[in-house]
Amino acid sequence: MEKTFPSPGKLWLVGAGPGAPDLLTLRAARLLTSADLVVHDGLVGDGVLALIPPHVERISVAKQRSRHTMKQEMINELIVRETRAGRQVVRLKGGDPFIFGRGGEELDAAREAGIACEVVPGITAAAGCAAQAGLPLTHREDASAVSFVAGQCKDLTDQDWSGLAGHGRTLVIYMGLATATAIADKLIADGVSPALPVAVVERGTTAEARVLRTLLTDLGDLVAREQVQSPALIIVGKVAARADALDCLGAPGVTASLKDVACEF
Template identity: 50%
Template sequence: MNNFFKASVQVLPSALVKTPGAKKTGRHTPGDKTTGKVWLVGAGPGDAELLTLKALRAINNADIIFYDYLVSEDIRALFPSHIPAHYVGKAKNQHSIKQEDLNQLLVTQAQAGLNVCRIKGGDPFVFGRGGEELLELRSAGIDAEVIPGITSASGCSTYADIPLTHRGLSQGCTFVTGHAEKSLDVNWAALAQLNHTLVFYMGLTRADEIAAQLLAGGLAADTPVAIIENGCRKDQRDIISDLHDFPAAVVREQVQSPALIIVGEVVRMKAQLQAQIWQHSSAESLLLA
């Protein structure tokens, strides 16, 4: 964790009102009466090459950057060295800053005349609390813009050669968060009967509950399940199981966060869609013949 955020939350806003170094945006000088701007930026699921040009432009035009836990090392390496960048992420049971304090922090930084890049993993509006932050900024009259990012369900499933929808297998896809204070507030019976691909974000610690509830709702025990660890990163790992066994697979394979759980018949497509080594070898043989 960034040492900057080991200080108490109460002093964060005043501690973070900083004047950047030599960087100037041309729009304003930090400290003048002009209010800055906030970009809520989706960084995508991990691969730096999946950043949009608009996201990269916001990063380069910022006076200060606040980044989340899921913003990968490869993406952080693109942050200009002269722009202060501070970790404000939330891992399980490890929150560097309360959400309400972070919301206010974005406001105070913009009011101080800074251009702020608030960068999040995936997309800001898909389980990213971007709506909460934007509401606070709008209420304060701050100029703010949301820049979409590729959400983990799309990026990770594609990198795993698993389509989220496929004719004859699934005509819809439902995203579900596995994060909850106590039990998940989900209509499990309805979810099980949708005949959709189900994608669970932040569901590792809820694997037993997810499996039990979907089985009770009527999904077959042999329904295929993919667990994608570190999706869209160099160390991505795809673990294929079924609804009955996947909680045990999470433990057996020592799966670590970030990980995505995909439930549905589309998982069976992976074997057909993934690149085959023998195909490449055959092609090379033909070229050499």
């Protein structure tokens, strides 16, 4: 028999930010302490998970490339079922729920089920990682537009990426490590200069973060040579070579650990 709770259930789609626990919003932190159940992704940082009180039930639905603990349809069913039972359910997602977090699909499922749902935004990886690395995503001299794309999209060669990177633009690529070479080839084929600066931010906002820089044409080689691990973000554009970042992290092509540099971010 399904257990019920005395108060009406509600679903919260909550952004956990890019990793560092002190980048969590105040609203998100409060909800973690008042929830009955937290359903969390694998990319949610350990420091954030440590904020969940022991009495709050947790369910991990961690996903990795080509391997899922729970398929999205099952996640939708889980959060709807538990909310209908009267529980306060926090669906905790890395970064922001609505930026490559599939939060839109979960909101649709909640609407179709007729359950109350509220979205709590989080700091997306692009903002958090770029800030820590000292890379302004926009700059009056270098970039007046920013685009976010997913590097794991299907049929990459059929995508039209022309205009996403180049003069006056910054391109931020999520989930692009496995296809880094293909991404570079695609951008160059679509007219982007092979000499455009690129930064790769690994484990951004955490104590283990590091920044690697190269040129677009060498992106795939850099990722392979340095054995870059997920989560990592690829930033393409002139802003990747801004002077502040070079002063802190060395010349292009040099690997630097953010915990070893003197600059404060």
